[in-house]
Amino acid sequence: MNSISAGNPQRSGDASRYGAVQPGATGQEIYDAGMVVRREVLGDAHVDRANAGIDSFTEDYQDMITRIAWGGIWTRPGLSRQMRSAVTLTALVAHGHWEELAMHIRAALNNGLSRDEIKEILLQTAIYCSVPSANSAFKTAQKVFADIDAAPAPNSPNSPN
Secondary structure, eight states: OOTTTTTOOSOOSOGGGGTTOOTTOOHHHHHHHHHHHHHHHHOHHHHHHHHHTOOTTTHHHHHHIIIIIIIIITTOTTSOHHHHHHHHHHHHHHHTOHHHHHHHHHHHHHTTOOHHHHHHHHHHHHHHTOHHHHHHHHHHHHHHHHHHHHSOOTTSTTOOO
16 A cells, blocks of 8 residues: 555655656646646647636636646656547547537647547447447547648648748
């Protein structure tokens, strides 16, 4: 039994397994590490849009997801980013969060999953989440892929960059 399961808050073993949440790490360090991963996974444009929309009502929420989801979970080395994307896609399909699914399909591509791997994940969700949920997920993925394919290539004359 390790120190955590024994009720001792002190961590034992290799501290690197905890990602950004190290003993003595400040909230700011965890936030900063989370922001790095959030930008790498979701892209600067998405994070910039989310940050531009922060107001007094949403600032605590945005801080929480950056620190806890991105700094506390996504920085852990126990799963690859591809595996984390696969788990995330499945959870979003299971709960019917289609806008978040679209965002995380883009993120999965950023994390190195191929369209075929995303298709296989969505096929798996048909069995374990439901066929109607997978149907909606496939439609969402089709739209994401069509939007990506229709976007001008970076550094092209029609590109916004």
